[in-house]
Amino acid sequence: MVRSSAQAREPAGSPLLSIGQVLARLNPEFPDLTPSKLRFLEERQLISPARTESGYRKFSPGDLDRLRFVLAMQRDHYLPLKVIRGYLDELDAGRQPILPGGAVQAPSMLSTERRLGREELIREAGATGMLLNDAVSASLIVPADLFGEDALSVLRSLVELQRSGIEPRHLxxxxxxxxxxxxxxxxxxxxxxxxxxxxxxxxxxxxxxxxxxxxxxxxxxxxxxxxxxxxx
Incomplete structure (x- = not known):
């Protein structure tokens, strides 16, 4: 469950992170994250890092969790920032909002996307190697050494569609x-x-x-x- 900002308050003495440290922690998950992107998210009031007397931004562990959540919702569900901000504002107000569409599952701000090898992907999706090969051939899944949650969701859907006679080649x-x-x-x-x-x-x-x-x-x-x- 996503935590509100009140729930995510840091205990006294929690270490604060510089922009460089934030990028070092999040870039493995979100390679496109840059200092300008962080500043843009602050301008849109998605995050509110603390400032030193010299004006440098400092991010708490709670800020890091919030950033991870925002970036994941953008990347995985293509939600506009104003929608994500509205959701977080409602959460901060102590309410239990539902993201647009209802079917979108809000990830925990503490979660990170898994990476699965080929055999692990096939096993978790309940698929066969042939179905995965067909999905790659039909350009429904991008070939890779490690696959993300998106590939897992697609392969699971293809398993269900196959039961109805719909094959990757049809798509x-x-x-x-x-x-x-x-x-x-x-x-x-x-x-x-x-x-x-x-x-x-x-x-x-x-x-x-x-x-x-x-x-x-x-x-x-x-x-x-x-x-x-x-x-x-």
Whole structure:
């Protein structure tokens, strides 16, 4: 369960971390995290690090947990920052909010994404080596030595779809559709991407996630509408 800021208060004497130390701890999980991204998240009021008399930012272990949560929700669920901030504001107020869509499971701010080898991935998904090979061949899973939670979720879904007679080869169009959506996102980012400063890069990355989240809402609505017609 995600902790509120009140629940995450640090005991006296808890060590404070510099930006460099925060990056050293989080970059293995989030390689795209940069000092400018941290400052951008502070500007959006997702985090509120302490300041030294000289103005240097100092992050508590609770700030680190909160950062990990925000970054995970962006990366894994493409949620816009304003949605994540609203969720955390509700949590800080002592309420028990639900993330948009209801199906999104909020990870613990203490959790880290696992990395699974090929055999471990197959075993946990209840899949076969052939199904994984077919998923990679259909570009549904990116080939790798170690796989993340996203690959595990996809492979589990493919196991269930296979029981209904739907094979990875039937889903090749999904990759093409994803590439078309990527083209839309890249076109929308052109005005921001032209500016090469670090702040603009951070804003472009956030805008890309927001657009992806909105496209997901439209896609889900279309599927629900189609399903309702089938049930009539």
């Amino acid at each position: 090749r169009g999904f990759r093409a559709a994803a590439e078309r959506e990527l083209g839309l996102i890249e076109s929308a980012l052109i005005p921001v991407a032209r500016r090469k400063d670090a702040s603009s890069r951070a804003k472009a990355a956030e805008l890309a996630r927001e657009i992806a989240g909105q496209l997901e809402i439209v896609r889900s609505s279309l599927i629900r509408s189609a399903l309702s017609r089938l049930q009539q």
